[in-house]
Amino acid sequence: DPHVRPSMPLFGMDIGGTLTKLVYFEPDNIDDFDQAEQQTLRTIHRYLMGSTAYGTTGIRDVHLEMTNQNICGREGKIHFIRFPTSQMPAFIDLAKYRKFSGLASGICATGGGAYMFEEVFESEVHLQLHKYDELDSLVKGIHYIDRYNLNSECYYFCNPLDPNSCEKMPFDFQDPYPYLVVNIGSGVSILSVRSKSQYSRVSGTSLGGGTFLGLCCLLTGCETFEEAIELASKGDSENIDKLVKDIYGGDYNKFGLKGDAVASSFGQMMSKEKRKSARKEDLARATLVTLTNNIGSIARMCAKTEKIERVVFVGNFLRVNTISMKLLAFAMEYWSNGSLKALFLEHEGYFGAMGCLLEYLH
Ligand code: ADP
Secondary structure (H helix, E strand, O other), X not given: OOOOOOOOOEEEEEEOOOEEEEEEEEEOOOOOOOHHHHXXXXXXXXXXXXXXXXXXXXEEOHHHOEEEEEEOOEEEEEEEEEEEHHHHHHHHHXXXXXXXXXXXXXXXXXXXXXXXXXXXXXXXXXXXXXXXXXXXXXXXXHHHHHHHOOOOOEEEEEOOOOOOOOEEEEOOOOOOOOEEEEEEOOOEEEEEEOOOOOEEEEEEEOOOHHHHHHHHHHHHOOXXXXXXXXXXXXXXHHHOOEEHHHHHOOOEHHHOEOOOOEEEOOHHHHOHHHHHHOOXXXXXXXXXXXXXXXXXXXXXXXXXXXXXXXXXXEOHHHOOOXXXXXXXXXXXXXXXXXXXXEEEEOOOOOHHHHHHHHHHHO
């Protein structure tokens, strides 16, 4: 029964199409737990915090750690950990052999994997997964982290139209309603949030972060997201895309289209010569720009239909990806004549997992 004070530590796990996100609340003081519970807490802590917990691919985002949190009447820290969902079998093995089953309250889980792995958790680890809806959790998580992160959570890019003075600035997200959430994970979901508890999913697209990574691996032979972003940062998409000026020789004035606007993404690649001279870096950049602009333009249409001005972009597609954030900031400002604002949140991909932990408490 979730309304009985749950035992510690608390987990929220978001098992997504690409990455599993784990949010873990570590109580500061464990002396008042009974011996057996203390033992479980210490074991779990050691394995979750250790670098080898999930093969070599698990990462704790130390820079996102939140201290001085009060959850369930206890003080503690919130840790943020991620690993590829493909490593789930290794995580299940760890949980099995390290007796995570001592966790009386089970694990709160969301994302498609909560359904996919429910049975194996029960049978192998003897641990119950409490399942919660991923979008409910996402909205709850945004609300919590924005309120209780002692550092500024929300930011935007000032002067998005001028690359030389465009820079990251904190944004005061108190009283934020209504706003649009554009969650860019493997795919994309777009939510219209009207109040703390009132939201709807207004749109989505399957052309998301997974599409970027998949296409980029195919086109450049790269193997990881970090590598794809690194390549893109050194590339120029104008060698790949067909611009308005490539067709008009300049601007298309009647409808206010500048010569350097993209008329056709990847449009140069129909030429054999151009294909020969296309560099990996340029292909990676064009893939990133194509996916980002498509998401930006769907977000803009949703904002218009919903009559909403603030658009909050989240999801791990934006991890270490300033190129896309600045492009989205540019696109929102430019194509709406300054009426839309692109906002971003520091905890990017962790809101589903955070909200999932909170769902269990309320
Ligand atoms: P999901 O819940 O669908 O797994 P996420 O919000 O975790 O979605 O975002 C997954 C996307 O984030 C990937 O498709 C990729 O574009 C990007 N990404 C960022 N970092 C990584 C990483 N280390 N490994 C794989 N994909 C990553």
